[in-house]
Amino acid sequence: MTDDGAVLTIRATGRRPALCCVPAISGSPYPYLPLAALLDADQPVLALEAPGFEDDRPPAGSLPDLTAGYRDTLRRVRPDRAYALLGWSMGGVVAYHLAQRLRADGLDVPALVLVDSVVPTLMRHPExxxxxxxxxxxxxxxxxxxxxxxxxxxxxxxxxxxxxxxxxxxxxxxxxxxxxxxxxxxxxxxxxxxxxxxxSHYRPTGGYDGPVTVVRAAESPADLMRWDGLAADVTELVVPGDHYSIWRGEGLVALGRALRRCLSGTDTDDHGRPYAQKGTADEWPPPPGGA
The missing domain is CATH 1.10.150 (DNA polymerase; domain 1)
Structure with missing residues (x-):
């Protein structure tokens, strides 16, 4: 496990597109550390860290700003041509927007996994x-x-x-x-x-036509996680526990099974060709604007 500034690299190597984990509302990458023991050995895993979590960067002023920062970090640290995305809680909402941005840049997102993430327009925000x-x-x-x-x-x-x-x-x-x-x-x-x-200010627009897997905790309200209104291809998997306990014990084991299922087909592109482990600037240049 290595720490590359704003990215915590949990597993660096593997033939599949990296699983990029987007932090929840705390901004911390550390809840994703258990994934190293849950996923196949050929699955690279990294976790993003929010600006301001353990550094002097100011917090992002909006969800699109937060997403743009994560996108730039990914392109700088790991300039691949495909990324699998996972986000827990608020991280799922950010991962959804990040998937839209990456696909708009011409990159592939073979898997988008939203772990117990409420649709933002259905949330009640505390004051x-x-x-x-x-x-x-x-x-x-x-x-x-x-x-x-x-x-x-x-x-x-x-x-x-x-x-x-x-x-x-x-x-x-x-x-x-x-x-x-x-x-x-x-x-x-x-x-x-x-x-x-x-x-609270974010309103998703544009929809999403790639595959989306919603992994919901059994004790969480299903009616708040109806992502089918925002994506065309949604699969729901349910794991035991509540919003927090799914990262421990029986819930964590079930979460691991769900994630392995989501990621099992991500080693080839839409034409059945294997992804390279790492892209290069010549093979897959960063989108305009740099990384």
Whole structure:
């Protein structure tokens, strides 16, 4: 596993197009680390990192801006002619838009996998204290930490409490892991808040005619993940668990099976020709504008 700045390379080699994982609302590439043990040995895997997650780059101002940055990063770090895309949660929405951009550039997207991703126009976006709670729950649940003690502290705060006041209360109550101090929470909340705002303003247009697989957690609402209105070729697979537990235990095993199924036919293009492991600037030049 190597880290190339804004890309975490989980597995560098393999004959198939790289599986490029788009981060969820946290901006973190690390939830995708378990994929190395789940997928076939000939499947390259990399995970993108959002601007501002662990560097001084400002958060993207809109979902199209975020997508454009990811596209440029992919073309710079791995200038292939085909990319399989996967996104969990908000990452699925960004992956959908990224797939549109890559195909518009003349690149192939042999697989687009949306893992428990709600259609953006069907979302209800939290505000105020509810947004702070959503951030804390997401931060803890993503790493498998208990959320109820923190939720109880947040529920007991005065109406109108700021995120900073909420984080002070959580740290004082001792309900968070020790490494989640006040400054860390403020930093990560700023990125979460920027991403949620970008997501709330995004309206997908243009449709998508490539293959899409929606992998839904069994405990998630099916009616919020009806991507068939935005794509012509949608397959739904259901795995046990909820939005977070699918990355652990039985849910993770089932998720691995689903992903292997999605990626099993991605080693050849639409004409049955094998993809090269890596493109070169001469064989497949970057689209106008550079990488």
């Amino acid at each position: 105020g204290a509810e947004r702070t709670t959503r951030f804390v729950v997401d931060l803890l649940a993503t790493s498998g930490q208990p959320v109820e003690p923190a939720r109880a502290v947040l529920d007991g705060l005065p109406a109108g409490s700021t995120p900073g006041a909420a984080f002070t209360a959580l740290v004082r109550a001792g309900v968070l892991p020790e490494d989640l101090d006040h400054s860390f929470l403020l930093h990560r909340y700023a990125l979460f808040d920027a991403h949620l705002t970008a997501l």
